[in-house]
Amino acid sequence: MKFRDGLTSLTSITVFTLLWELASEIRILPATLPRPIDVAFSIYTLIDKIPVHAYHSISHFMAGFAMALVIAIPIGALSGWYHLVRAFIKPIVEIIRPIPPIAWIPFALISFRNDFEASSLIIFIGSFFPIFTNTFLGFSNVPLEYVEIAKTLGASDLYILVKVALPSSLPSILSGIRTGVGIGWMCVVAAEMFGPPGLGLQIMNMRYLHDISAVAAYMLIIGVIGFILERIVRIVEIKTLKWQKGFIRQF
Amino acid sequence: MAELNIVGVSKSFNNLKVLNNISFTAKPGKLIGVLGPSGCGKTTLLRVLSGIEKADSGKVLINNEAPDTCKHKIGYVPQSLTLYPWRTVEENVLFGLEIRGTDKKSSSELAYNLLKAVGLYEFKDYYPHEISGGMKARACLARALAIDPDVLLMDEPFANIDTQTRYYLQLEVLKIHQKYKKTTVFVSHNVEEIVFLADTVIVLTRRPATVKKELDLSTILPKPRSIFSEEFLNIRKNLIQLIQEEFT
Ligand SMILES: Nc1ncnc2c1ncn2[C@@H]1O[C@H](COP(=O)(O)OP(=O)(O)OP(=O)(O)O)[C@@H](O)[C@H]1O
Ligand SMILES: [Mg+2]
Numbered sequence: 001m002k003f004r005d006g007l008t009s010l011t012s013i014t015v016f017t018l019l020w021e022l023a024s025e026i027r028i029l030p031a032t033l034p035r036p037i038d039v040a041f042s043i044y045t046l047i048d049k050i051p052v053h054a055y056h057s058i059s060h061f062m063a064g065f066a067m068a069l070v071i072a073i074p075i076g077a078l079s080g081w082y083h084l085v086r087a088f089i090k091p092i093v094e095i096i097r098p099i100p101p102i103a104w105i106p107f108a109l110i111s112f113r114n115d116f117e118a119s120s121l122i123i124f125i126g127s128f129f130p131i132f133t134n135t136f137l138g139f140s141n142v143p144l145e146y147v148e149i150a151k152t153l154g155a156s157d158l159y160i161l162v163k164v165a166l167p168s169s170l171p172s173i174l175s176g177i178r179t180g181v182g183i184g185w186m187c188v189v190a191a192e193m194f195g196p197p198g199l200g201l202q203i204m205n206m207r208y209l210h211d212i213s214a215v216a217a218y219m220l221i222i223g224v225i226g227f228i229l230e231r232i233v234r235i236v237e238i239k240t241l242k243w244q245k246g247f248i249r250q251f
Numbered sequence: 252m253a254e255l256n257i258v259g260v261s262k263s264f265n266n267l268k269v270l271n272n273i274s275f276t277a278k279p280g281k282l283i284g285v286l287g288p289s290g291c292g293k294t295t296l297l298r299v300l301s302g303i304e305k306a307d308s309g310k311v312l313i314n315n316e317a318p319d320t321c322k323h324k325i326g327y328v329p330q331s332l333t334l335y336p337w338r339t340v341e342e343n344v345l346f347g348l349e350i351r352g353t354d355k356k357s358s359s360e361l362a363y364n365l366l367k368a369v370g371l372y373e374f375k376d377y378y379p380h381e382i383s384g385g386m387k388a389r390a391c392l393a394r395a396l397a398i399d400p401d402v403l404l405m406d407e408p409f410a411n412i413d414t415q416t417r418y419y420l421q422l423e424v425l426k427i428h429q430k431y432k433k434t435t436v437f438v439s440h441n442v443e444e445i446v447f448l449a450d451t452v453i454v455l456t457r458r459p460a461t462v463k464k465e466l467d468l469s470t471i472l473p474k475p476r477s478i479f480s481e482e483f484l485n486i487r488k489n490l491i492q493l494i495q496e497e498f499t
Contacts, residue, residue: 143333170337
C-alpha cells in the first residue's frame with residue numbers, strides 16, 4: 001500500500017514535469033518562462049550555494065517557530081482552561097491577530113538592527129496565532145466528563161490540567177503546530193526578501209539578475225523544504241496520536 | 252467497607268425539580284439497586300452521591316462523614332462508559348492509582364488481578380476505540396475498583412449492551428461484589444437486572460424522584476438467584492406494576 005502510494009506520487013511529479021516541458025516545447029507557455037530542464041540546470045549550478053542559504057532560512061524559521069511554540073502553547077492552554085486568563089488574554093490577541101505578518105516586516109526591520117532577530121520575529125508572528133488558537137480550542141473543548149472522572153478518582157486541579165486536559169487537547173494542538181509550520185515557513189521567505197540573508201533574499205537577487213530559472217530553482221527549494229517540515233510534523237502527529245480513532249486512515 | 256447514608260436529598264436545576272427528599276441507607280458491603288423510570292433523576296442522584304454535584308438540601312454521609320475525595324474513595328462507573336481515548340485499557344484502569352502515587356510494582360500487580368477478574372487481561376494494551384461496549388463496561392468497573400473504593404456507584408453500565416452479554420456482565424458484577432464486598436449503589440431502569448443483583452431495591456418515582464418503595468430482597472430471594480424461579484418472577488411482576496403506576 002505504502003509502496004503503491006509512493007509510486008503514484010512519483011508518477012504525478014513526472015507527469016507534471018513532462019507536461020510542463022511539452023507545453024514549453026509547443027509554445028503554449030511564453031518563451032520567457034523557464035523550462036524544467038533550465039530549472040534543473042540552475043539547481044545544478046547553484047548546488048554548492050543552496051545549502052548555505054537554506055541553512056540561514058531554516059535557522060530563522062527554527063528560532064521564530066520555537067519561540068512561538070514556547071509562548072503560544074502555555075498561553076493558549078491557560079486561556080482555554082481558566083476563564084479569568086481568557087478574559088485577560090483574548091482582547092490583546094484579537095487585536096493583534098488581524099495584522100498580517102507581512103505588515104510586521106518594516107516594524108521588525110526598524111526595531112531590530114540584527115537581521116536574524118527581525119526575521120525571527122516575523123516567523124514568530126506567523127506561527128504564533130495558529131498554534132495559540134488551536135491550543136486554546138483544544139483546552140476549552142475538553143469534555144466535562146473527562147474532568148469529572150478524574151475528580152471522582154481524587155485528582156487535583158493541576159493534575160487534571162496536565163494529565164487530562166493536555167492529552168485531550170493534543171490533536172488540536174498538533175494540528176495548530178502543523179498550520180503554524182506552514183505559515184511560519186511562508187513568512188521566512190517574505191521576511192528575507194527585505195534584507196536578512198536566506199532563500200528569500202536569493203530570490204530577490206536572482207530577480208535583479210533577470211535569471212528566472214534561478215528564481216524558479218529557489219522557489220522549488222522553498223517548496224521542498226516546506227513540504228519536508230510539514231511531513232515531519234505529520235510523522236510526529238501519527239506517532240503521538242495513534243490512539244485516535246480512524247486517525248491513520250486520514251493520511 | 253463503608254456505610255452510605257442519604258438523608259433527605261433534594262436537587263433542582265434552575266426551576267426543574269429533579270430529586271425530592273430522597274433518603275435511604277446502604278449498609279456496609281450491600282448492593283443497593285435503584286430502580287427508576289428513564290429521566291427520573293437516577294444519574295443526578297449518583298452524581299450527588301459521588302460529590303460531583305451538590306445537593307440543594309439534605310446530606311450524604313459516608314461512615315457518618317460528609318464525602319471528601321481526600322478521605323473517601325468513590326468508584327464511579329459512568330452511564331456513558333467513558334474512558335480516556337489516549338490511554339490503553341490498562342492505563343485507564345490504573346489512572347486512579349497514578350493520581351494517588353501508588354508505586355509501579357504494586358499497581359501493576361493490582362492491574363493484573365483486576366484485569367483478570369473482569370476478563371480483560373488479553374485486551375490490556377488496546378485503546379478504547381478498539382474494544383466493544385461490553386469491554387468498556389468491564390474496563391470502567393475495573394478502573395472504579397482499582398482505587399479500592401469505599402463506595403461503588405454504577406450508573407446503568409449495561410444499558411446499551413445486548414441481552415446475552417448483559418447477563419454475563421451481571422454475573423460478573425455479582426462475583427466481583429462477593430469477592431470485594433464493596434458497598435454498591437447500582438442504578439438501572441431494567442427491572443430484571445435490579446432483581447437479579449440487588450440486596451435491597453429502592454424504587455423511585457418519576458421526576459421529581461423520591462423513594463416510592465424500599466424492598467429488602469436478601470431474605471425473600473437468596474443468592475444465587477434463578478431468573479426463572481417463581482419468587483423471582485413474582486417480585487419482578489410487582490416491581491413492574493409499581494413502575495407502571497408512575498405513568499398512569
Ligand atoms: N446539569 C443539568 N442541568 C440541567 N438539567 C439537568 C442537568 N442534569 C440533569 N438535568 C435534568 O434532570 C432530569 C433527570 O436527569 P438524569 O440524567 O438524572 O435522569 P436519569 O434518570 O439518569 O435518565 P436516564 O434514564 O435517561 O439515564 C432530566 O430532566 C434532565 O434534563
Ligand atoms: Mg442516567
